[in-house]
Structures are given as structure tokens and as C-alpha cells.
Amino acid sequence: MSIALSLGTICSILGAVPILCPEEAALHYYLFTRNNMENPTQLFLNNDNVLSGSYINFTNPTKMYVPGFLGSYQNSDSQDVKNAYLYTQDCNMILVDSSQLLPFLKRNIGLSYDAQPIGVILAEFIDYLITKGLKLTDLELIGISLGGQAIGIAGAAIKTGKPAKIIGYDPAGYEYNSYPPEKRLDETDAQLVIVIHTNPQMSGYNQSCGHVDFWINNNLTTQPGCTITEVIARGAFDTISYVFCSHSYSYHVGVYAVYHPNAFPALNCTSYDEYANGLCNNNDLQYVGDQVTASAQGNYYAKAGNEVYNP
Numbered sequence: 001m002s003i004a005l006s007l008g009t010i011c012s013i014l015g016a017v018p019i020l021c022p023e024e025a026a027l028h029y030y031l032f033t034r035n036n037m038e039n040p041t042q043l044f045l046n047n048d049n050v051l052s053g054s055y056i057n058f059t060n061p062t063k064m065y066v067p068g069f070l071g072s073y074q075n076s077d078s079q080d081v082k083n084a085y086l087y088t089q090d091c092n093m094i095l096v097d098s099s100q101l102l103p104f105l106k107r108n109i110g111l112s113y114d115a116q117p118i119g120v121i122l123a124e125f126i127d128y129l130i131t132k133g134l135k136l137t138d139l140e141l142i143g144i145s146l147g148g149q150a151i152g153i154a155g156a157a158i159k160t161g162k163p164a165k166i167i168g169y170d171p172a173g174y175e176y177n178s179y180p181p182e183k184r185l186d187e188t189d190a191q192l193v194i195v196i197h198t199n200p201q202m203s204g205y206n207q208s209c210g211h212v213d214f215w216i217n218n219n220l221t222t223q224p225g226c227t228i229t230e231v232i233a234r235g236a237f238d239t240i241s242y243v244f245c246s247h248s249y250s251y252h253v254g255v256y257a258v259y260h261p262n263a264f265p266a267l268n269c270t271s272y273d274e275y276a277n278g279l280c281n282n283n284d285l286q287y288v289g290d291q292v293t294a295s296a297q298g299n300y301y302a303k304a305g306n307e308v309y310n311p
């Protein structure tokens with residue numbers, strides 16, 4: 001997609017992407033740590049005072065979560081991911097909020113939405129944190145849907161190297177299915193790229209795109225808990241939740257796997273059917289999630305159920 005600039009004040013140009021001045025950049029960053037699990041500190045590009053007054057501690061690992069289309073840090077996926085990582089690990093958890101992004105996108109790329117500007121803006125923020133002590137070997141990017149594609153763009157756009165790890169929760173499909181690797185998540189974007197696929201035939205990316213690709217429950221269009229009655233029964237009903245339930249299932253699996261790292265054994269195999277028929281029982285076994293071993297590589301198939309809704 002070419003980005004035609006119309007209005008707005010350009011502060012810098014990164015690659016081919018014009019970056020608007022910070023007050024207009026409209027990606028927001030909320031830091032949570034074990035010292036402030038519920039009350040985040042909002043961080044800003046190039047604002048050293050706020051950063052040094054926060055609980056950020058670069059001795060600990062840093063995780064960043066990028067939600068889907070115009071996602072708020074207050075949405076349940078962001079909150080669930082934050083709680084899971086902070087519960088299990090002393091880390092800096094930064095929730096990236098794109099809920100204010102629409103005016104920026106409308107002004108800069110018309111009405112369409114693309115992971116490219118999000119990734120590039122995020123990379124600029126990461127580059128700033130690196131000057132303050134963040135080490136790329138301690139950095140993990142987590143993202144769902146469009147956020148899953150944006151973290152790929154971000155990983156590749158960081159100036160000083162690649163993040164240690166990326167985990168994509170059902171990265172967006174649609175037009176991304178036919179995008180070249182530089183415009184989407186691919187295995188060159190981090191030292192280790194892990195992907196959890198749950199809805200490849202509808203909203204999710206439909207091919208392998210990581211070092212390790214987990215395919216959950218074949219490529220069901222309706223994942224566990226995603227019939228209309230089940231969505232209503234969970235008290236989570238609205239049209240979006242229902243339509244994207246099998247897509248969102250990816251983060252439920254990811255979050256559950258943070259709390260329960262051995263919950264979903266997965267086997268390296270050439271198809272779900274061969275896996276389900278036991279033909280891959282002697283192949284490499286990994287557990288779904290971001291704790292894969294160094295030898296992990298390729299497509300892995302696994303089953304998961306309704307337990308993911310109660311981590």
C-alpha cells in the first residue's frame with residue numbers, strides 16, 4: 001500500500017513512512033509492572049522524565065502487546081495478556097493502544113487500515129527505549145490479528161537489531177494472505193517467531209509465517225466456545241465477539257499457555273489429519289506457546305478446548 005500524505009505535521013520520515021509529530025502519532029503506551037498491576041504509567045516517545053519516574057526496570061524482560069484493529073489497552077484481550085505475563089514473570093508489560101489511531105490513519109492513508117504505520121511507529125518507540133537501557137535480547141513482542149502483523153513490521157524496523165522473540169496470535173489474513181514478507185509477519189522479524197493459528201480460513205493469516213507455526217484444532221471456522229449459544233452463555237455477546245470468536249480464540253490459547261505451559265502438546269507434522277491419525281507421534285513435540293525449545297521448527301498441530309476461557 002502506498003501512503004499518500006494529506007494533512008498533519010511530519011516530524012520525521014522512516015523508510016517511506018512519514019511519522020507525524022508525537023502528539024499526533026496516536027499510538028499510546030501503557031506500562032504495567034508487578035508494582036503497578038492495575039494502574040499503568042503512560043509512556044511517551046522521548047519523554048525521559050516520565051520513563052525514569054516509572055517502575056520500568058530493564059533488568060527484567062520487556063513484553064509489548066499490540067491489539068487488533070483500533071484496540072484499547074482496556075479491552076479484555078490486552079488485560080488478559082498483561083495479567084498472564086505479570087502473574088507468571090517479573091517483567092515490564094507494555095500494552096500498546098491503537099484506539100486513538102483512526103484520525104491519524106484517515107489523514108495519512110485514507111480510510112484503509114494497515115499494520116505498516118503501526119509497526120514503524122512502534123519501532124521508533126522501541127529504538128527510544130533501547131537508548132534508555134532496553135536490550136533486544138530481553139524483548140518479546142506479542143500481537144493479535146492486525147497487531148500480529150504490526151509486530152512483524154516493528155521487529156524488522158528496529159534500527160539496532162531484532163527482538164529476541166515474537167508471538168503472533170492469529171495474525172490478520174485478508175489482504176495479508178497475498179502480501180510479500182516485508183509487509184507482514186515473517187520469520188525474519190525476530191530471532192524466534194512463533195505463531196498460533198486458529199482461524200486461517202476466515203480472519204487469520206492462512207499460511208505458515210514463523211519459525212514455529214502452531215495450528216490449533218485443524219483450521220476450524222468455528223473453534224470451541226464459538227457457537228452463538230456459547231458466546232451468549234459466556235456473557236460476552238456482541239456481534240464483533242461472535243464474528244471474530246474463532247480468531248480471538250488464539251489469544252485465549254496463548255494466555256492459557258502462559259499460565260499452563262504444558263497444556264497443549266503439539267507435534268511436528270505435515271497435516272492436521274496425519275497428526276490426528278497418529279502418524280506423527282514420533283516427531284518433534286513442542287508445547288503451544290512462547291516457551292518452545294531451541295530445536296523447534298516447522299508446523300505443529302495441537303488440540304485445545306473450552307478450558308482456555310478459564311485460565
Ligand SMILES: *[C@@H]1O[C@H](CO)[C@@H](O)[C@H](O)[C@H]1NC(C)=O
Nearest residue numbers: 055056057058059060090091
Ligand atoms: C530491578 O529488577 C532486578 C531483578 O528483578 C532487581 O534485583 C532490582 O532490585 C530491580 N531494581 C529496582 C530499582 O527495583
Ligand SMILES: *[C@@H]1O[C@H](CO)[C@@H](O)[C@H](O)[C@H]1NC(C)=O
Nearest residue numbers: 174177178200201205206207
Ligand atoms: C491463502 O489466501 C490466498 C489469498 O486469498 C490464496 O491465494 C491462497 O491460495 C490461500 N492459501 C491457502 C493455503 O489457503
Ligand SMILES: *[C@@H]1O[C@H](CO)[C@@H](O)[C@H](O)[C@H]1NC(C)=O
Nearest residue numbers: 200201206207218219272273
Ligand atoms: C483447511 O483444511 C482443509 C481440509 O482439511 C484443507 O483442504 C485446507 O488446505 C486447509 N486450509 C488451511 C489454510 O490450512
Ligand SMILES: *[C@@H]1O[C@H](CO)[C@@H](O)[C@H](O)[C@H]1NC(C)=O
Nearest residue numbers: 268269284295296297298299
Ligand atoms: C518439522 O517438519 C518439517 C517438514 O517436514 C521439517 O522441515 C522440520 O525440520 C521439522 N522440525 C523438526 C524440529 O523436526
